[in-house]
Amino acid sequence: MQPRARFTAAPLDPQSRLWTLAAAAACLLPLLRQLPIPMALAIATIGAVIVTVTSRRRLPGWLRLLLAVALVGYVLASARFALGRDTACALLAAMLAIKPVELAGVRDARSLLGFALFAPFSTFLLDQGPLSLALGLVGVTLALAALLRVADLESGDIAHAAPPWRRLLGVWRLVAIGLPLALAAFWLFPRIATPLWGVPERALARPGLSDHMSPGEWIDFINDDTPALRVTFFGPTPPTSQMYWRGPVLWNFDGRTWTGSRWLRSLPPPAVTRAARTWDYEMALEPTERRQMVALELPVAAPDGTHLDHDYGLQAPRPLGTLTRWRMQSAAPVAFEPELRPYLHQLALRLPEGYNPRTVALARQWRLEAGDNDAAIVERALAWIRDDFAYTLTTPLLGRHSVDEFLFEQQAGFCEHFSSAFVVLMRAAGIPARVVTGYVGGYRNRYGDYWIVRRSDAHAWAEVWLAGRGWTRVDPTAAVAPERIYDTLADRAGGGGGGLAGLGGLTDRLAAVRDVADWMRRGWNDFVLGFDAARQQKLLQPLGIERLDPRGLIALFAAAATLAIGWMLWLTARAEREGDRLLRAWHRLGARYARLGFARAAHEPAGAWAARVAAARPGSDELQSLSARFAQWRYASLDGRTQGRRELDALVRALRRHRP
Numbered sequence: 001m002q003p004r005a006r007f008t009a010a011p012l013d014p015q016s017r018l019w020t021l022a023a024a025a026a027c028l029l030p031l032l033r034q035l036p037i038p039m040a041l042a043i044a045t046i047g048a049v050i051v052t053v054t055s056r057r058r059l060p061g062w063l064r065l066l067l068a069v070a071l072v073g074y075v076l077a078s079a080r081f082a083l084g085r086d087t088a089c090a091l092l093a094a095m096l097a098i099k100p101v102e103l104a105g106v107r108d109a110r111s112l113l114g115f116a117l118f119a120p121f122s123t124f125l126l127d128q129g130p131l132s133l134a135l136g137l138v139g140v141t142l143a144l145a146a147l148l149r150v151a152d153l154e155s156g157d158i159a160h161a162a163p164p165w166r167r168l169l170g171v172w173r174l175v176a177i178g179l180p181l182a183l184a185a186f187w188l189f190p191r192i193a194t195p196l197w198g199v200p201e202r203a204l205a206r207p208g209l210s211d212h213m214s215p216g217e218w219i220d221f222i223n224d225d226t227p228a229l230r231v232t233f234f235g236p237t238p239p240t241s242q243m244y245w246r247g248p249v250l251w252n253f254d255g256r257t258w259t260g261s262r263w264l265r266s267l268p269p270p271a272v273t274r275a276a277r278t279w280d281y282e283m284a285l286e287p288t289e290r291r292q293m294v295a296l297e298l299p300v301a302a303p304d305g306t307h308l309d310h311d312y313g314l315q316a317p318r319p320l321g322t323l324t325r326w327r328m329q330s331a332a333p334v335a336f337e338p339e340l341r342p343y344l345h346q347l348a349l350r351l352p353e354g355y356n357p358r359t360v361a362l363a364r365q366w367r368l369e370a371g372d373n374d375a376a377i378v379e380r381a382l383a384w385i386r387d388d389f390a391y392t393l394t395t396p397l398l399g400r401h402s403v404d405e406f407l408f409e410q411q412a413g414f415c416e417h418f419s420s421a422f423v424v425l426m427r428a429a430g431i432p433a434r435v436v437t438g439y440v441g442g443y444r445n446r447y448g449d450y451w452i453v454r455r456s457d458a459h460a461w462a463e464v465w466l467a468g469r470g471w472t473r474v475d476p477t478a479a480v481a482p483e484r485i486y487d488t489l490a491d492r493a494g495g496g497g498g499g500l501a502g503l504g505g506l507t508d509r510l511a512a513v514r515d516v517a518d519w520m521r522r523g524w525n526d527f528v529l530g531f532d533a534a535r536q537q538k539l540l541q542p543l544g545i546e547r548l549d550p551r552g553l554i555a556l557f558a559a560a561a562t563l564a565i566g567w568m569l570w571l572t573a574r575a576e577r578e579g580d581r582l583l584r585a586w587h588r589l590g591a592r593y594a595r596l597g598f599a600r601a602a603h604e605p606a607g608a609w610a611a612r613v614a615a616a617r618p619g620s621d622e623l624q625s626l627s628a629r630f631a632q633w634r635y636a637s638l639d640g641r642t643q644g645r646r647e648l649d650a651l652v653r654a655l656r657r658h659r660p
Contacts, residue, residue: 010106016146016153020109021051021100023146027116027139031093034126039078039090046071047097054101064101071098089122106154113143113150128322130524144171177571180564188557190550191533209247209292209437211260213416213460223393224455227286228439229294230522231451234280238296240441242332244461244473245294245453247438249311251347255355256402258420258435261347267310270337272298272470278331284525285324291316294438296330297473303328311434323529336470340432348432348465356403356424363428374431374466378474381425385418385479415477419460422476432465436473446512448519582648585655586630593623593660606631617660626654 012020028047032040050067053059059067071094079087096119099112120136145167229245250258279296293306293314302308303326307315316324340348351360363377370376390412398405403421406413419435426433440459442451461475537548548556590600593613600609610627614620629651 010154012103012105012109013153016106016109016149017055017103019142019146019149020103020112023139023142024096024100024112024116026135026142027119028093028096030123030132030135030139031089031096031119031126033132033135034086034123035090035093036078039075040093042074043071043090043094043097046094047100050098050101054103058104059101064098067098067101068095071095085125089126092118092122106150109150110147113147117143128529129521141168141171141175144174173571177568180567181561184557184560184564187531187536187539188553188560190553190557191536209288209294209458210290211248211250211262211292212257213250213420213435213437214257226455227452227518228288228455228457229286229453230284230525231296231442231453232282232449233451234282236277236279237451238279243440243442243451243453244297244459245439246297246299246312246436247294248292248313248436249463250435250437252350253352253420253424255352255400264311265307265309265313265315269308269310269312271339272312272333272337273335274298274300274331275334276331278329280329282325282327284522284530285320285326287321287323289319289321291319293320293326295328298330298333298336300329300331311436323525325530333470335468336472337465338468338470340465340470345432345465348434349427349430351424351427356401356428358401358404358408359421359425360428362407363425363430367429374429374464377429377431378426378464378466381422382474382476382479385422385476389418389480391477391480415458415460418476418480419462422462422474426462426464434463434471436461436463440475445515445519445522447515448522450522452518582630582633582652582655585652589626589655589658596660598660620660622658623660626651626658630655 025047028044032044035043046067072091075087075090075094079090096116099115102108103112117140120132120139123132123136145164148167148170248260251261251264252259278300281296283295285293293316295312295314298312299308299314302314305317306326307317309315366377366380370380388411391414392412393414395410395413395417398410398417403424406417406421407425410417423433423435437458437460439453439457440461441457442453444451459475459477461473461477463471464474466472536553538546540548586606593599598613598616600606604612606627607624610620610624614624633648633651
């Protein structure tokens, strides 16, 4: 009995190995951009070390298993063992980074490249931006080109393989063949208002407003300079100082953390008397994986598909995992809930026992001195902030009596500290108060004529209830004297008279570049990410077609798909034709004679074939002349390139015109 032959894969040559590793790294890059920076750096470093070590020798199996287990444990621990699509994508990136440990032969290269192609597509589960698309296309192109090289290596044709740039052009040619059909499917295939299925939520939500606030919790949030929403106003625009984007309202305080009242969300909004001016705008919210939304104070009504709670906070029906767009109207309140129900009055005065005794004592003293004048107590607190307090992002962690420490010792902080301490002080003085979170202000993009509200614009302020006026906005952070605003985001970024002082021209140019980049991203959001069923039905409005129903869309898609498939067939047919135009014209001439029964044999020279045709068909002198000119051009050397090119053009035209 013959022993079974052991299968050994063909080894990789150094250049094929380099192509494979470069393609895998390019596919991994867009996915690494979506991971937390420490995790992305760790995965990239491990991948680089593995590539370096395995270039000389292969690691033993037990070490590879130990490395995989350790990396999986690191990713799960970093995600706090919470499962979601971000955790799954991080595990995919980790496995791809250590996959080169098995790279030895052609089969291993094909396995690595096939696995790498999952990475750019997984990136779109986390981000659908233009940069992710561009990096994904680069990775896919290199992966397909590397697969072509591996195929040449396996077939033994590597010595005659096309140069790298020709291989890349071949890949893009394949992409161009299918691109029209893909575009037709994207723009014209009928869309449904809601997806048939969903993808798992993120294990760790993106930075965004939530229904709780603790000391120091917001520092990472307000250091994030990425856009939270973009707003386009139709008609007048409110002053920047009045752009308070209302989010969750916090009622409950346990001595350290403020939280929202869940049962209040089910109550209808209270009565509001509004100012005459109404702001009309469209708001595009970036994804946060949370249901909380914001609106300019105060929204007139909830947009379709959302819920307006008792505090005039907006709630989406599901977590905002993608870009969403909302058309809204808002008007400033003149009298906001002027009649406060007793149980709400008690809730807005509630404080935990045993916390912040100095603040409570001071508030009671102010109450005795002010009598029933609540507004005087509010003004006294704001005057104290103007005189003695400073604004800074550099703050120590507060202890048990956080409000006492802030008001009487530290006297420096940011909006989180000011709003919390102010509301506690008001409640201790017998004034109903609550914390409101959201964003404040915005930045106008000069090119797109819209406003950008960034996550760094996150803000917390207070609302106090005053008789006859109802809930009244009080922003204690804004009361800080300008000369005592120390550590700000602009300072940390090198702006605001900091590191870029004296470089006004450079700062303006950088701001212009940033505006253009955000304007392009907004265009991407409008035409790609925001292209939903409603916009698809209005696709042909510029052509005078007001609305396309599903039947019209299907018919239009069928027509576009037919044209796209025709384009694919035409390009495929062109790929199979002869590249030399002289040979192409000669073969077509031969095909015309073949239809008359005078096909040229594969071994038959041009002159012999023409003589055979002339013997059977008298008067075929022109064919003999053309065959002689053809043989002369193909097999004899010609003097003078310019003259030869002219002769070639004339010969090709003569071959095309000739008919039997």
